[in-house]
Amino acid sequence: MSGSNRVLYESKDGIARLTINRPEKLNALDRLTMQEIDRAVAAAGDDASAGVLIVTGMGEKAFVAGADIGELASQTPLEGAAFARRGQEVLNRLERLGKPSIAAINGYALGGGLELAMACTLRVAADTARLGQPEVTLGIIPGYGGTQRLSRLVGAGRALEILLSGEPIDAREAHRIGLVNRVVPAAELTAAAEALARTLLSRGPVALRYALQAVHEGLQMTLAEGLSMEAALFGLTCATEDMREGTRAFVEKRKPLFRGR
DSSP states (O other): OOSSSSEEEEEETTEEEEEEOOGGGTTOBOHHHHHHHHHHHHHHHHOTTOOEEEEEESSSSEEEOOBOHHHHHTOOHHHHHHHHHHHHHHHHHHHTSSSOEEEEEOSEEETHHHHHHHHSSEEEEETTOEEEOOGGGGTOOOOSSHHHHHHHHHOHHHHHHHHHHOOOEEHHHHHHTTSOSEEEOGGGHHHHHHHHHHHHHTSOHHHHHHHHHHHHHHTTSOHHHHHHHHHHHHHHHTTSHHHHHHHHHHHTTSOOOOOOO
């Protein structure tokens, strides 16, 4: 990708990789970095050969240690609100990518870093990772969706403790409360994220897309509305070549070869 190389993007063997590349700043998110994340997410969405996106940070210390405090410090109320909305738009596009994304959390995931990880479909953390929303220690609150996604992932009580204390938690505690899906030794993080990505790649792409849609949109609906949408999406999967291949492969006791159609 062109740009200032704050974000590296590559795609190979069905897996796209987005790496925040500011290790000297602990991969902090500034405006340019968010713009490059947005372009990389768009590239992953447009890449028909990529079925899964892995998001991580460069180096061993940090996934993303937060926002660029220098940018935050000088903002007026109107500028701050616009800043938050722009960041939310980027992370919303990541969340609604239409294909699974995996945050490989290789160190500190604080502030905007945790918000970035929570916008991913799944989270795999190194056992050395630390996660938190420390914004209140700066006299502000999360602005990239932290108050909303955190409470949906772990419940209001756990979320409020993290948000109001500003204290980070370790990877094991994050796993216990449901904030991350898996914890692995730091040396095995990349391999674990790639293994999970390959598992997802072996599933029906259309089914994955509809499952993501059902969950994301269903969270905004009543149970009855969500069930109605689920039934409609289930019906759509029944019209796909992937459904016929998947059911035939099951009967024939072989692995299915899905084509995303």
